[in-house]
Amino acid sequence: MSGDLDVAIVGAGIGGLALAHTLRPTGRSVRVFEAAEQVGGRMTSVREDGYTIDTGAEQISGRGYPQTWRLLAELGVDPVAVPKVRAGVGVWRNGRAHPGVADPRGLLTGAGLSWRARLDLVRLMATGASRAGADTVAEFAGRYHPDIGEYLLQPVTGGFFGWRPEHSAVAPFLDLLRRVGPASGWRTYRDGMDTLARLLAEGLDVVTGCPVRKVVARDGFATLTTDAGPVTARTVVLCLPAPQARALYANPPARELPYLTASTYTPMLKVSCLLDRPLAPRRAGRLYCLLLPEREDGVLGGILVDHAKHPDRAPPGRGLLTLLAAPRAIPGLLDAPEEEVVGTLTGAAARYVPGLRAATISAHSHRFRHGLPEATPLALRLQPAFLRRPPSPVEYAGDWILARPNSEAAIESALLAAQRIQAACPRTRRRETA
Structure with a gap:
């Protein structure tokens, strides 16, 4: 599994998958690493004996979720597959x-x-x-x-x-x-709340059952450590809750620590x-x-x-x-x-x-x-400075970026991460293997 990537994404929740989907048309080599055996994160659904069990998220909205509905349209999902909750x-x-x-x-x-x-x-x-x-x-x-x-x-x-x-x-x-x-x-999604995650993953390079143990930023690239060996990438994107991202990232810049720490x-x-x-x-x-x-x-x-x-x-x-x-x-x-x-x-x-x-x-x-x-008052005060930080070999995506606890915010944060990656590296350039 060793080798260079343009972008390595850690986490196959809806934010990580939306980011990979957004970057795919740019010609970059993108791989998603997921510790669990399935995609979806907090939007995972489990099927058992004819029951469909939503383990995390329960519903979306017909309004206020424009990026979610855009993705569904791109994937050819009929709105009938996302019916109103009649109760x-x-x-x-x-x-x-x-x-x-x-x-x-x-x-x-x-x-x-x-x-x-x-x-x-x-x-x-x-x-x-x-x-x-x-x-x-x-x-x-x-x-x-x-x-x-x-x-x-x-x-x-x-x-x-x-x-x-x-x-x-x-x-x-x-x-x-x-x-x-x-x-x-x-x-709600007729076929389970993981519907969008499963459809996104079908067209992407996703490795499940592969936990990432550590991420280290280098000069112009980053290295992540997996059980299958090290992987280098021009950019690593941590699509994880802030506490997990902080625990995984070995050498974050000091300017990023206040908001990471406050995002409980x-x-x-x-x-x-x-x-x-x-x-x-x-x-x-x-x-x-x-x-x-x-x-x-x-x-x-x-x-x-x-x-x-x-x-x-x-x-x-x-x-x-x-x-x-x-x-x-x-x-x-x-x-x-x-x-x-x-x-x-x-x-x-x-x-x-x-x-x-x-x-x-x-x-x-x-x-x-x-x-x-949790979107604490302290996190809200620190958020503007965090959003203005310069591009880095290690970026982030997740609902905590926008301090809104829903999947739409995770998708919007993925779009922000994609914009930052493309602004920092407007053309695909592969780093020579060290």
């Missing part, structure tokens, strides 16, 4: 589910908010984003009725991002809501329950996601009804649920034995889903130590 998002309060979360209709249904809180929600929607500043989610919530923090901001950011309100900045969250619009416009991640932990019948949380109506505020439950952050998200996620007559661990419960479970993790989350879920244990055929946990970028 909504609700929040649990006082013993029942309240629909309308992340949707304007929540102002009418209540979405778990009191009347006074709904009035504050109107105020938030009208002027909140412009007043966010460098506030954390908790600081921002403190400006409004307590329900806004406890039954909207905390369950949404905690359930979908694993964020801790006192650590994460609210501005990226509000910006993301503005971009993607209401939950009624959210979509929250862990994510999920348990998939393969069911012999299509169960759903009681009194939840037509929901595919039930968010559980910390005020109501300290173990679970949410329950996803995958067979309501898309019927093909489970065989006919069967069901599939995903249990999301609450952010504050994850540290104690992340390294726990499988039996303990599954037992803890399914035990907590039995309160909302009667008959869950009897209907469960099998259950599996999915753990991401680096789940989603």
